[in-house]
Amino acid sequence: MQRDEELMMAFQKGSTESFSELFLRYRDPLFGFFRRRLSNRTRAEELTQECFLAVLQGAERWEPRATFRTYLYAIALKLTAAEYRRSQREPQHTSDADEVGQSNATEADLGVRRAVAALDTEHREVVLLREFEGLSYEEIAVALRIPLNTVRSRLFRARMSLKELLDPQPQKLQREKEILSTPAPAIQQLRQEP
Amino acid sequence: MNRTTHEIEPEEVMAYLDGELQASRASEVAAHIAACAECASIEADLHAVSSQLIQWQVEAAPLSIAKSIEQSMAQPGTAARVAARQRRGLIGAWHRLVASQWAWKLGFASIALLLVGTIYIQHSPTRSMRAFQTFSGLRSAAPSAPPTANTEMSANVQAIQELQAQKEQLSESLEKDAAPDVASPAGSRSPAPTPGPMIARTASMNLVITTLDAARASLEKLLARHHAFASDMTLDQSNDASASLNATLQVPSAELDATLSDLRALGRVSTESQGGEDVSDQHVDLAARLHNARESEERLLGILRTRTGKVSDVLAVEEQISQTRGEIEQMEAQLANLDKRVSYASIKLEMAEEYKAPTGANSSVALRLRNAVVSGYRDAVDSLLALAVFLLSTGPMLLLWAGLLFFPARAIWKRRGSLRAPFSKNAA
Ligand SMILES: [Zn+2]
Numbered sequence: 001m002q003r004d005e006e007l008m009m010a011f012q013k014g015s016t017e018s019f020s021e022l023f024l025r026y027r028d029p030l031f032g033f034f035r036r037r038l039s040n041r042t043r044a045e046e047l048t049q050e051c052f053l054a055v056l057q058g059a060e061r062w063e064p065r066a067t068f069r070t071y072l073y074a075i076a077l078k079l080t081a082a083e084y085r086r087s088q089r090e091p092q093h094t095s096d097a098d099e100v101g102q103s104n105a106t107e108a109d110l111g112v113r114r115a116v117a118a119l120d121t122e123h124r125e126v127v128l129l130r131e132f133e134g135l136s137y138e139e140i141a142v143a144l145r146i147p148l149n150t151v152r153s154r155l156f157r158a159r160m161s162l163k164e165l166l167d168p169q170p171q172k173l174q175r176e177k178e179i180l181s182t183p184a185p186a187i188q189q190l191r192q193e194p
Numbered sequence: 195m196n197r198t199t200h201e202i203e204p205e206e207v208m209a210y211l212d213g214e215l216q217a218s219r220a221s222e223v224a225a226h227i228a229a230c231a232e233c234a235s236i237e238a239d240l241h242a243v244s245s246q247l248i249q250w251q252v253e254a255a256p257l258s259i260a261k262s263i264e265q266s267m268a269q270p271g272t273a274a275r276v277a278a279r280q281r282r283g284l285i286g287a288w289h290r291l292v293a294s295q296w297a298w299k300l301g302f303a304s305i306a307l308l309l310v311g312t313i314y315i316q317h318s319p320t321r322s323m324r325a326f327q328t329f330s331g332l333r334s335a336a337p338s339a340p341p342t343a344n345t346e347m348s349a350n351v352q353a354i355q356e357l358q359a360q361k362e363q364l365s366e367s368l369e370k371d372a373a374p375d376v377a378s379p380a381g382s383r384s385p386a387p388t389p390g391p392m393i394a395r396t397a398s399m400n401l402v403i404t405t406l407d408a409a410r411a412s413l414e415k416l417l418a419r420h421h422a423f424a425s426d427m428t429l430d431q432s433n434d435a436s437a438s439l440n441a442t443l444q445v446p447s448a449e450l451d452a453t454l455s456d457l458r459a460l461g462r463v464s465t466e467s468q469g470g471e472d473v474s475d476q477h478v479d480l481a482a483r484l485h486n487a488r489e490s491e492e493r494l495l496g497i498l499r500t501r502t503g504k505v506s507d508v509l510a511v512e513e514q515i516s517q518t519r520g521e522i523e524q525m526e527a528q529l530a531n532l533d534k535r536v537s538y539a540s541i542k543l544e545m546a547e548e549y550k551a552p553t554g555a556n557s558s559v560a561l562r563l564r565n566a567v568v569s570g571y572r573d574a575v576d577s578l579l580a581l582a583v584f585l586l587s588t589g590p591m592l593l594l595w596a597g598l599l600f601f602p603a604r605a606i607w608k609r610r611g612s613l614r615a616p617f618s619k620n621a622a
Contacts, residue, residue, distance in 0.1 A: 016267050019267065020267070020508075023260070023263055024508065027255040027259055027260065028254050028255050030255070031252070031254070031255035031256075031259065032252045032255075035252040035253070036250065036252060045255075045256055045258065045259060048255060048259050049259050049262050049263065052259070052263050053263070053266060056263075056266060056267070109249055109250050109251070111246075112246060112247055112249055112250040113250060116247075116250070127247075130212070131244060131247045131248070132247075132250075136212075136214065137209070137212070137214050152205050152208075152209060152214075153205060155208065156204065156205045156208050159208065159239075159240060159243050159244075160239075162243050162246075162247070163239050163242065163243050166242075166243065166246050167242065167246075
């Protein structure tokens with residue numbers, strides 16, 4: 001199998017088939033990228049298109065300094081940031097969000113999405129790029145323009161926070177059970193009365 | 195635990211798990227984790243987080259993305275020229291135009307295909323063949339009428355035509371199979387794999403009973419005895435002259451006769467009928483088409499695996515796969531339904547108490563009037579039900595016809611309009 005970078009260089013020399021191959025490789029991952037970061041499915045679709053078009057348009061100037069996917073996701077990150085700014089300016093766009101109504105949402109799925117949403121932006125971005133886009137620390141550093149050490153420490157903190165968010169501590173669960181099984185004082189009083 | 199003297203940072207454990215350490219350092223860390231409970235627990239935590247995160251799966255990218263990228267690439271010239279010339283707004287407009295044109299043509303073609311498919315599926319094989327021939331002219335005219343230069347479109351037209359050719363071939367083979375059955379009952383073809391005829395049995399019975407509650411209790415016992423069940427049941431006690439019960443019973447086919455004779459014992463039989471539909475042909479037909487569809491799906495998946503790398507090819511194949519998948523699922527559901535109808539006979543049961551004189555009314559005229567009102571009401575309900583059933587069963591067909599006739603009708607209307615316009619100008 002040809003490497004992404006080889007395909008990109010072949011495309012620069014005029015092989016449209018090479019770009020088709022790249023497209024087929026990345027359309028699902030890229031759509032997933034936007035789908036996990038935006039609540040609006042239609043916008044995720046449109047931004048996937050825009051991202052590929054941007055790669056098409058910038059292909060001439062592309063240089064194999066970083067991996068192709070770093071380049072692709074860096075563009076995707078820029079588009080996402082612009083989308084966030086846009087949706088803050090025009091709040092009505094958030095009303096057609098379908099986050100909760102996602103058709104294939106399972107309960108576990110929902111828990112994960114809530115936990116990820118609870119992270120702050122810089123920690124969330126690092127962990128998403130690692131876990132779902134599968135980028136290396138180096139690639140994340142280039143895409144986000146942050147030092148390698150920062151990638152590592154943020155990633156660790158993000159994962160530890162997720163652990164807390166996803167798996168409530170056993171003692172806490174135990175305490176919740178106790179509270180639930182103990183009748184409220186008022187009810188207790190009522191019970192004692194004949 | 196003493197962080198300051200611990201030679202391995204927790205972050206390094208993570209980097210090791212992510213494959214981000216040099217080989218020499220990685221083996222050191224691995225050895226440390228094996229000996230250190232604290233680091234082993236960090237490892238376990240990190241594994242747990244990752245495996246929980248991957249539960250967040252999202253759907254595959256929609257095909258529409260491929261279409262518009264394909265459109266951009268299909269522009270004459272190299273990628274650089276495309277890049278230089280296109281502006282974002284223009285791209286959007288162009289895509290919308292292409293998409294709408296596309297949707298229109300594809301919609302037209304799929305209505306024709308759906309129509310043919312519906313007729314083909316809903317009718318018995320011989321009748322469907324006639325219908326097929328009647329529509330074949332119309333059908334082949336519809337998708338091939340606009341011979342556009344759009345290669346993507348023509349690829350799909352080709353795909354649709356191939357699919358139809360397949361169907362035609364199949365209907366021919368079925369015709370061959372069906373012919374000897376009519377000519378010589380012995381049949382010259384090899385025996386069908388299904389043992390014996392498959393009969394979907396139905397029965398209906400109206401019973402007059404003395405008290406509904408007692409009859410209902412015995413009915414429930416009877417159902418349990420025959421391993422049968424009521425797929426729906428309506429109890430009507432709204433009028434005090436007579437209470438009634440309507441039910442559809444699903445009875446194992448082997449138990450039908452015994453069930454019917456037990457039902458007769460519940461009261462006085464006012465009407466009873468039995469019917470059976472031989473669904474063997476339907477079954478063989480469906481099984482054959484299902485087999486064919488599965489094979490073509492396999493073939494298409496094979497093509498997809500050895501794709502040439504051209505988006506339009508992949509697109510055409512994907513479109514065909516999803517179409518074939520839909521057909522397969524539909525046929526599987528029909529086959530399952532058919533099997534259910536054969537293994538379970540259905541009985542339409544109506545039980546009603548004998549009309550009782552309303553309390554205090556001794557006149558026989560009043561009683562008869564009352565009964566007439568009751569039966570009139572019941573007739574009205576029955577006709578309403580019949581109408582609803584008729585609409586439900588023919589509605590989709592009517593809709594399809596309306597959809598199919600809409601475009602030619604509109605085209606004729608427009609043409610008439612445009613012809614009339616110049617005439618009226620000349621007159622003025
Ligand atoms: Zn340790």
